[in-house]
Amino acid sequence: xxxxxxxxxxxxxxxxxQVDHLVKYFPVRGGLLQRVLAWVKxxxxxxFFVREGETLGLVGESGCGKTTVGRTMLRLTEPxxxxxxxxxxxxxxxxxxxxxxxxxxxxxxxxxxxxSLDPRIPIGESIAEGLTIHRIGSxxxxxxxxxxxxxxxxxxxxxxxxxxxxxxxxxxxxxxxARALALQPDFIVADExxxxxxxxxxxxxxxxLKDLQHEFNLTYLFIAHNLSVVEHISDRVAVMxxxxxxxxxxxxxxxxxxxxxxxxALMSAIPIPDPKIKRxxxxxxxxxxxxxxxxxxxxxxxxxxVAMDHCAVExxxxxxxxPDHWVACWRVE
Amino acid sequence: MxxxxxxxxxxxxxxxxxxxxxxxxxxxxxRLALAGIAAxxxxxxxCLLAPWVAPYDPISINKDANGAILRxxxxxxxxxxxxxxxxxxxFSRLLxxxxxxxxxxxxxxxxxxxxxxxxxxVSGYFGGWADxxxxxxxxxxxxLPLLPLLLALSAILRETTIxxxxxxxxxxxxxxxxxxxxxWMTATRLVRAQVLSLRNQEFTEAAKALGMNDLGxxxxxxxxxxxxxxxxxxxxxxxxxxxxxxxxxxLGFGIQPPIPTWGNMLNEYQTDMWTQPAKxxxxxxxxxxxxxxxxxxxxxxxxxxxxxxKN
Numbered sequence: 001x002x003x004x005x006x007x008x009x010x011x012x013x014x015x016x017x018q019v020d021h022l023v024k025y026f027p028v029r030g031g032l033l034q035r036v037l038a039w040v041k042x043x044x045x046x047x048f049f050v051r052e053g054e055t056l057g058l059v060g061e062s063g064c065g066k067t068t069v070g071r072t073m074l075r076l077t078e079p080x081x082x083x084x085x086x087x088x089x090x091x092x093x094x095x096x097x098x099x100x101x102x103x104x105x106x107x108x109x110x111x112x113x114x115x116s117l118d119p120r121i122p123i124g125e126s127i128a129e130g131l132t133i134h135r136i137g138s139x140x141x142x143x144x145x146x147x148x149x150x151x152x153x154x155x156x157x158x159x160x161x162x163x164x165x166x167x168x169x170x171x172x173x174x175x176x177x178a179r180a181l182a183l184q185p186d187f188i189v190a191d192e193x194x195x196x197x198x199x200x201x202x203x204x205x206x207x208x209l210k211d212l213q214h215e216f217n218l219t220y221l222f223i224a225h226n227l228s229v230v231e232h233i234s235d236r237v238a239v240m241x242x243x244x245x246x247x248x249x250x251x252x253x254x255x256x257x258x259x260x261x262x263x264x265a266l267m268s269a270i271p272i273p274d275p276k277i278k279r280x281x282x283x284x285x286x287x288x289x290x291x292x293x294x295x296x297x298x299x300x301x302x303x304x305x306v307a308m309d310h311c312a313v314e315x316x317x318x319x320x321x322x323p324d325h326w327v328a329c330w331r332v333e
Numbered sequence: 334m335x336x337x338x339x340x341x342x343x344x345x346x347x348x349x350x351x352x353x354x355x356x357x358x359x360x361x362x363x364r365l366a367l368a369g370i371a372a373x374x375x376x377x378x379x380c381l382l383a384p385w386v387a388p389y390d391p392i393s394i395n396k397d398a399n400g401a402i403l404r405x406x407x408x409x410x411x412x413x414x415x416x417x418x419x420x421x422x423x424f425s426r427l428l429x430x431x432x433x434x435x436x437x438x439x440x441x442x443x444x445x446x447x448x449x450x451x452x453x454x455v456s457g458y459f460g461g462w463a464d465x466x467x468x469x470x471x472x473x474x475x476x477l478p479l480l481p482l483l484l485a486l487s488a489i490l491r492e493t494t495i496x497x498x499x500x501x502x503x504x505x506x507x508x509x510x511x512x513x514x515x516x517w518m519t520a521t522r523l524v525r526a527q528v529l530s531l532r533n534q535e536f537t538e539a540a541k542a543l544g545m546n547d548l549g550x551x552x553x554x555x556x557x558x559x560x561x562x563x564x565x566x567x568x569x570x571x572x573x574x575x576x577x578x579x580x581x582x583x584l585g586f587g588i589q590p591p592i593p594t595w596g597n598m599l600n601e602y603q604t605d606m607w608t609q610p611a612k613x614x615x616x617x618x619x620x621x622x623x624x625x626x627x628x629x630x631x632x633x634x635x636x637x638x639x640x641x642x643k644n
Contacts, residue, residue, distance in 0.1 A: 076538050103544040116535035120352060120557050126536075130543035163352070179539065 016187060016219045017050040017073070022082035024065070024072045028292070041291050042068040044243040045082070047318060048326075050187070055213065055220040057234030057251070059227060059266070061288065065243040066223045067111075070189040073221070074106050075099060086187065104134055107180035111192040113172035117164040123175045124150075124160025130183040149178045152215075153208055170201035174208060181212065187219045194229060206233055227270050231255060236324075239263050242299045243291055245318055249325035259327045261304050298330065306331050359637035366633025369626035376623060380431035388412075389422035391429040392591050396420065405609060414615050418605065427615055430593035435623070437505060437588070438574040441512040446567045448513070449520025454551050454559070456521065457528030464525075471518045479515060480580070486511050487586035504589050508581065512574060519570075520563055527559030561638040568631035572624035579620050595620050 023046075025039040043065040050056045060066045072079045075091060084091040086102060094102055110116035117126055124146050131142045147157050153174040164172060173193060180188055190209065194202040210233060212218060224230050230237055231251060238248040239262065247260040258264045265282040272279065284303045289295055295302050301311035311330055318328040360366060379386055388411075389395060395403045395416055402420040406412060414423035456467040487508065494503040531537060532555065540550050575595075581587035582596025590597050598616040606613050 071538070074542055076541055100544040100546075103542060106542075108539070108542045110535040110539065112535055116539055118536045118540075118554050118558065129540065129545070133544045133549070176539070179543070183543070 013051045013053065015049045016052040016087065017221070018085040019049065019069075019073065020047050020083045020085075022046045022069065022072060022084065023080045024068050024077065025080045038292050041243050041294055043072065044294070046240070046243070046245045047082075048238055048245055048248055050219055050221055051236075052186075052219055053213075053217050054235040055222050055233055057230035057237040058221060058223045058240065059225060059230050059237060060240035061225060063288065063291065064240045065291070066225075066240050067191055069240070070108065070191050070221060070223050074103075074108055074189060076108070100134070104130070104183045105185050106187045106189070107183060107185040108189045108191060109173075109176050109180050109193045112196055113169045113176060114164075114196075116176050117172055117179075119164055122161050122163055123167070126164075126175065127160075127179045127182050130179065134183065136183075145182055146178075149182045152181065152212065153178045168201075169197055170204060173197060173201075173205050177205075177208065177212070181216075184216065185218070187221070189221045189223065191223045192225070193222075195224065195226060202229065209233065227266065239266065242288060242294055244299055245326075245328065246300065247325075247327045248318075249322075253322075253325055257325075259321065259325065259332045260300075260329050261306050261331070262300050265305075298328070356634075356637045360633050363629075363633035363636060365629040369629035369633070372622055372626040373630065376431060376619070376626075377435060380428055380435055383425075383428040383432055387422075387425035387428045389425040391426045391593055392421060394420040395422060405605065407609070408611070415609070415612060417601065417612065423612055423615060426593045426598060427595075427619060430595050430598050430616065431619060433505060433588060433592060433594045434575055434578060434596070434620075437509055437512075437578050437594075438571050440509050441516065441574045441578075442567050442570045444509070444513045445516040446520045446563055446570070449517040450524050450556060450559075450563055452517065453521035453524030454528050454555050457525035458532055458547065458551050458555055467521070468525075471521055474515065475518050477515070479577075483511060483515065483577070483581060484584065484586050487581055491586065491589075502592075504587070505592070508578060508587055512577060516570070516574070520566055523562045523566055524556070524559045527562065528555045531555055531558050565631050565635045565638065568627055568634055572627035572631070575620060575623050575627070 022043055024043040025041050027036040028038045028040060029035065030037045046065075046069060048056070058066045058069065068077065071077050073084050073091070075094075079092055082092070086106060089102060091102060091106075117123065121129075124143075127146045127149055128142045131137060131145060136142065137145065143160075146160055150157065150159060155171065155174060155178070159167075164175070167175065173196075177193075193209070194205050197205060206229065209220070213220065220233075222230065222233055234251050236248065236250050237254045239246050239254075239260065241262050247254065247258065247263045249259075254263065255267065258267050261282075262284075265284050268279065268282045282305065284305075286303050289299070289302065295312070297310075297312040297314055298304070298307075298316050301307040304311065308330060314330075316328045316330045318326055320326050321332055383391075395412070397403050403412070403416045404420050405418055406416045406420075408415045412422050412424065414427065417423055417426070452467060456464045490507050490511070491504070493507060494500055495506050498506060528551075537550060537554060540554055545553070578587055578594065579596030579599065582594045583600045585597075585600060587596055588594045590601065595616040599613060599620075602609075602612045602616070
């Protein structure tokens with residue numbers, strides 16, 4: 001995973017983002033002196049890459065660390081270890097103005113369209129905020145960019161003066177997209193951008209994201225727990241379980257030939273919109289263990305239908321078993 | 334596309350209303366608060382324009398046609414509130430006293446709320462050891478018994494003069510400083526509580542992702558969003574400060590005569606309480622009306638700014 005050019009299906013594309021051994025532990029404090037009692041291992045040694053112009057879907061159930069991966073990559077929370085490379089820049093070593101400069105290229109869209117906009121600020125000003133911070137253009141030019149960006153996400157010029165409470169959830173999410181877009185970033189982390197929206201609005205927002213990707217050659221890390229949504233928008237899909245990456249492959253490959261038993265169980269849970277089709281569902285026993293004290297060896301082994309003795313002892317390596325298909329499982333060789 | 338068209342339609346018909354317009358619309362429904370605004374405006378205006386409104390100089394001694402000093406004269410057409418023991422016009426003194434009392438109250442409240450907001454925002458936003466230290470200081474200061482401490486301090490500092498200021502004004506400035514030093518904690522706590530919830534909201538992270546630094550986030554997002562309780566607190570604080578300053582002046586530790594304040598006027602006139610009760614009544618009434626009005630305005634604002642209320 002070190003060379004910068006990767007070949008997929010004969011297409012050559014550059015890696016835009018390279019994440020290596022990303023680790024994020026959150027301290028659990030307690031007692032009178034607020035000593036650290038334990039560590040929540042939210043993200044534990046995760047490596048992956050995102051190619052220029054593609055959408056990498058990142059799926060997993062609540063609490064598996066997918067949101068933490070996105071936020072840590074953007075330095076919204078400080079990493080415990082590992083490295084993130086944007087092109088050739090080591091994001092984790094940046095400070096001060098260098099960090100500020102790279103933020104122009106890496107943006108985020110949030111899950112909650114209600115909490116992600118400052119209620120006191122007209123949305124035009126929110127969208128212009130990044131431009132102001134980076135001192136881009138004159139006030140007049142900034143205003144023009146705001147208007148253009150509003151139109152790009154399907155809103156009108158006069159909306160710029162309005163306050164967030166005057167918009168619906170879907171519209172606010174488009175405002176959030178516009179805010180990220182105004183800086184003309186290359187890479188956007190979309191952190192469950194549609195999971196708070198009504199199903200009828202979800203498709204609308206997803207299509208806007210797709211259109212913008214084509215127009216500006218954007219690269220997305222699309223975090224979600226809804227596999228249908230991920231299938232709709234992603235080029236490749238990565239699956240996380242309890243702070244670990246378990247599988248990563250092109251979309252069709254993952255949906256047709258999932259190799260990791262956890263991915264297989266996830267796939268069997270996708271509802272089919274046809275009541276006549278019966279499907280074998282893989283029901284995993286038990287609950288997700290606590291990231292405070294994860295199981296030894298492969299973290300999935302206590303719930304895995306095909307676990308062997310060795311799985312509890314040693315952790316499987318996340319490696320490329322088929323072309324562009326990465327898995328961490330002892331059963332897959 | 335029909336849905337989008339429909340949304341546009343609704344947006345067009347929604348009346349554009351800024352945050353402050355909404356507050357004002359709700360505030361107007363609170364009659365006592367409106368009355369409070371009217372009363373305060375009248376008093377503030379009269380006091381501000383005292384040099385033109387007041388019929389006499391507040392410290393000159395008035396004499397009758399024969400040249401005799403008008404001591405303790407009852408209300409009359411010339412002196413609508415009468416004159417005091419040394420022949421000064423009570424109404425004029427009341428207006429000039431109001432200037433000082435209100436000036437002290439507004440200054441104290443403005444400075445203490447500003448300090449409180451900044452300290453509270455820093456405390457809540459950064460957390461950690463800075464928050465710990467600030468909160469322990471706040472708790473310590475809140476446990477101090479206020480009035481005895483103020484009395485002791487003003488007694489100690491009574492003789493202190495501030496270079497470049499006349500003696501009479503020094504005592505006013507010292508009172509302002511003392512009241513400010515012991516009054517910023519409530520605002521700090523209010524803002525800290527607000528910021529604690531605001532800093533975890535996604536718009537804070539969005540600002541960070543856009544490249545805004547901590548100071549920018551505090552000034553642009555944290556403070557404007559935590560102002561509502563501060564405005565209420567400041568309004569209520571105005572009434573409290575007027576009473577506190579009056580109490581100090583009444584006890585002789587506040588602003589010293591001949592500069593009149595409502596508090597030291599009360600003190601001066603208490604000797605005539607049984608012969609001329611009306612004179613004590615006037616400064617007392619001024620203090621009462623002001624603090625009552627500020628309290629009603631504060632109540633009205635609190636209701637108007639309550640985020641749980643819609644419309």
